[in-house]
Amino acid sequence: MKIGKIKGISIKIHYSTLLIIILAGYSASSFYRLFIPESSILELIAFGLLSSLIILISILAHELMHSIISMKNGIDVKEIEFYFFGGVSKILDEPEDGTTEIKIAVVGPVTSLIIGGMLMGLSFFPLTNVFIGLTFFYLGFVNISLGLFNLLPAFPMDGGRVLRAILWNKRKDIISATRTATKVGRFIGASLIGWGFIQVFLFGALGGFWLVIMGSLLRQNATESYQQTKLIESLSYIKVDDIMNRLYPLISGDLTIAEAIFRYFMNYRRQHFLVEIDGDLAGILNLEKIKDIPMQRRKETYVRDIMQPIEGVPHIKQKIDGKQALKELRKHKGRSDLLLVESKENSS
Template sequence: MTSGSDQTEPASRKPRGGPGLRIGRPFGIPVYVTSSWLLVAAVITLLYGGIVQARLALGPVSYLLAFVFAILLYASVLVHELAHSVVARGFGLPVRRIVLHVLGGVSEIGREAPTPGREFWIAFVGPLFSLLVAAGAFGLYLMADPFGVPGELLFQLWVANLLVGVFNLLPGLPLDGGRLLRAGVWKVTGRPFAGTVAAAWGGRVLALGVVALPLVEAWRSGGLNPWGTVWALVLGGFMWMGATEALRTARVRERIPGLRARELARPAVAVVSDTPLAEAQRRAGAAEADAIVVTDRQGTPLSIVHPAAAEAIAEGRREWVPVSDVARALTEHSLVPVGLEGEELLEALAGHPLPEYLVVDGEGAVQGVLRAGDVNAAMAGEARR
């Protein structure tokens, strides 16, 4: 099972609804279980139930015991994720939620750690708690009857947590060990992007290794394990996609400091609300402006002409259609200070998502129109249209 913290990019505003059934709010953090957990619980119950029956001969109770183990396993994953989330919140980072899914769990942390040291501790504390749970379960197992129900559960619990803790320390994203590698490279180079590149490629190599394991074993033994092969393909695919997404996110984050409202704003002309659309477009063309701002007679901005709505008007009618008919009204959240840049600019836009914003200086004078599509294009490294 995989587990780890998922630090998301500010530009990707994830849906606020839950991805499954909410089972609680420990430490004020919403915890959700997806429907895929039922599939894993069923598989564990069927497979492990047969093993328990062979070892303890408990009849139908063997499968109940196997289901209890599935619950204990995911409770261990929850402890792992809570460790990530609590430490992240202690460092002042927002935690959206914890999601338990088919392959383990993930903590959705809303902002990147500001230093490699904090990145290290947020990542390391998860495997640390898994290994502590393993040690505690192992200690109790030594005092229990190995052929009794408690002994069987404790045995599986300490082995499972040991595997989760050790596996998540492997040096590749999206595993916690990848974040530890990222923190180390970040510390040495001073560039978080360099750390992400190293850890993402480490994750891709690990993904290929996971997929190759059952194939190598089949070559050695002469027989292919179907369950092991399917699980390796699913896990390897998940790791490859996680590493690739981390690399994409890092490339986006690398561009965030270069985002400036002053540079992204499109030149605009101001016209009064009863100006014919054709005349407004003529003035914009003469001024080499890309946007039209509608004002009242005193020059107070009221709205911004919507390009698609304007283009939908037949050219022959534009002499008779006032610009106010094809404009979006401005609100108190439509104004963006011209000096905003980087994270501050993104946070301002994310707080009140709109198609376009009016960029103004300290005196309230219009400096241009900022379109959300232009910001997204800049973050993706694309030329604006």
């Protein structure tokens, strides 16, 4: 669910974020009761709710700084999304070098540590209101813990990305650097799983299951990130000219939608077709657009009426590599899932 935009970046909340609010609120209330045993239910609810909401704002600040530094370095950011285990900035491309990655990765934990330090400092001021003092102290502790945890060299967490960036600068090989960082990330993930099981079975602490889940996700994400990096880098050795489709079927803009479905979509099993009008390339007809047209109107609606005009379709140069093409495709995701390749002869 989209809740707004900051600096052009969409902010979304997944329904599982509700669990963060509940768990963070419960943890905060338990902390408050340790210091104020005689606290009322209303006080506990207020402390838990206030703390969980400010924690979400702190996570947003953490992720927003990742996104801002990414954009300052020419890397597009699609959105920031909150979900069960926190927040994530959906950065659309890898940094160009290790130094840039260090800047992007380290700014999030540093932001959390600064926020935590400020809040912790405020808690030591002479405050007449215990509720406010404990709020500052608890939120300061949470933010400092968040910053330190993210600095663990566990790829693809922030600290793991810093490790990869250092290795990348040293070896001049992002694949080798990512492979090593992935191994470290998987080891730390396995350690979290092991410690979680020890807590559960030796000490009876059910909270150990969270470590098991986090460790499992860390290992999975590390492997997936490595595979993704290998795939993206392999595309840099392939030219668009080698993989472009030069024999793309053209359909007339004067056909009805029903005719286009019967003669083209059913026969060729494609998601989209180029549209020509009076011999000129005019646009693209996408299957998703056709689905929006009611059955009873498909015999009276023409291709030219619902096609995407050619001016709105992203274009790329014929000689760029597959990695650059993928970057362009990600940049335009939502507006088009097709790129036209500009050549001297025509577009393909």
